[in-house]
Amino acid sequence: MRVQLGATQETLLIPLYGRAVETRKKRPMVADPKAVEMVEAIDYDFGKFDGGRSLAGSVLRGMIFDHHVAQFLSDHPGGTVVEIGAGLNTRFDRLDNGRCHWIDLDLPDSMELRRQFFTPSARNQQVAGSVLDTDWLEIVEQHPGPYFFIAEAVFLYLQEDDVRGVVEQLGSTFRGSRIAFDTAGKAMVATQRSHDALKHLAAKFDWECDDPRTLEPWGLRLLDSRTLAQQPAPARKQIPLPLRLLLPIAGLSSRAKTYRMNLFTLR
Numbered sequence: 436m437r438v439q440l441g442a443t444q445e446t447l448l449i450p451l452y453g454r455a456v457e458t459r460k461k462r463p464m465v466a467d468p469k470a471v472e473m474v475e476a477i478d479y480d481f482g483k484f485d486g487g488r489s490l491a492g493s494v495l496r497g498m499i500f501d502h503h504v505a506q507f508l509s510d511h512p513g514g515t516v517v518e519i520g521a522g523l524n525t526r527f528d529r530l531d532n533g534r535c536h537w538i539d540l541d542l543p544d545s546m547e548l549r550r551q552f553f554t555p556s557a558r559n560q561q562v563a564g565s566v567l568d569t570d571w572l573e574i575v576e577q578h579p580g581p582y583f584f585i586a587e588a589v590f591l592y593l594q595e596d597d598v599r600g601v602v603e604q605l606g607s608t609f610r611g612s613r614i615a616f617d618t619a620g621k622a623m624v625a626t627q628r629s630h631d632a633l634k635h636l637a638a639k640f641d642w643e644c645d646d647p648r649t650l651e652p653w654g655l656r657l658l659d660s661r662t663l664a665q666q667p668a669p670a671r672k673q674i675p676l677p678l679r680l681l682l683p684i685a686g687l688s689s690r691a692k693t694y695r696m697n698l699f700t701l702r
Contacts, residue, residue: 436551437478442637443592444545447522449632450588452481453493454525464673465494465501469525473552487631491678493588495663496617498670499696500587501530503615503659507583508532515578519566520589523549527559536578538562540571566601567593572608582612590616591640598642599653606654606701613658613700618644620693647697659698662691 440447454470457463474481484490504516504526512534518526521539531537537559541549546563555561560578564571566589575582584605590598605614624643627633644650647660661667664682666674674682 436476438548440544440548441542444522444542445636446588446592446633446638447520447545448477448479448481449484449489450493450497451523452484453490454497456485456490457494462675464670464675465498467525467529469528469552470523473523476552483635484632489630489632492663495666495674495682496587496696497524497526498666498673499661499663500585500615501526502667502670503613503698504530504583504585507613508535511581511583513579514581514583515575517575517582517584519584519586521545521549521561523552524587526585531558534558536560538571538575538578540564540566567597569604572604576608580609580612582609584609584612584614586614586616588617591619591642592638593642595642595644602650602653602655602701610701613698614655615696615698617694617696618642618647618650620645620690620695622688622692623690623694626690645693647695647699650699654702655699656702657697657699660695662695664691 451470452474454465454467455474457465458467458471507514508530512532515536515538517538517540518524519540521541522545527537535558539549539559540562542565543563546561550561553561562571562574619640621643624640627640648657651657671679
């Protein structure tokens with residue numbers, strides 16, 4: 436199956452391949468056989484990403500977001516999760532508790548590809564559209580609260596004004612809900628062309644943020660912020676000891692220290 440994706444949308448193939456590579460290991464941090472199935476079905480040069488740290492990094496990033504979603508569903512088993520820029524993520528399949536509601540949102544070309552592998556259901560809806568539009572907000576409102584919004588590796592590719600507009604719109608419509616997204620500091624944005632995966636793609640980061648606390652005037656309250664090296668305790672147990680020992684050292688670089696996974700309340 437050949438893929439035709441826009442420049443930014445093509446980046447969804449990096450975490451997909453990361454999970455597939457991880458799953459093939461003897462003791463994977465994340466087991467995702469669906470990712471293996473999709474990689475084998477898609478006609479794409481995934482090999483250009485081999486050997487880079489970003490594959491493991493994308494898995495570690497996903498583990499942090501998985502943790503936040505799992506905590507939300509533990510507290511609110513019948514709530515609604517909205518995955519902005521769902522790509523080919525398998526998060527619903529892996530975290531579904533049998534009661535939650537889930538909305539996968541992505542641009543039309545990404546959603547067309549997603550629909551080749553995922554079938555919507557009464558509790559899992561697929562929506563084609565841009566996060567910058569507002570039509571999808573009405574769809575979310577038709578689902579039961581409380582709400583958890585997740586935008587993993589999405590906002591980095593938008594202009595700051597657009598990110599702020601999305602956040603403020605969500606805050607005015609879904610006050611009190613939670614939202615999780617990653618931020619990249621100047622050091623990471625400035626060196627992105629040397630990024631072992633992004634250097635093969637045309638997409639680029641357009642927004643930099645060194646300190647997620649500076650976003651609170653947008654109508655946010657920061658609840659948690661961590662680097663890839665600062666894994667939640669349940670996730671840390673899944674990391675092989677050699678990598679677990681390496682992470683604190685790798686996390687000392689200026690680029691690593693300002694790439695953060697953040698959890699906020701919309702207020």
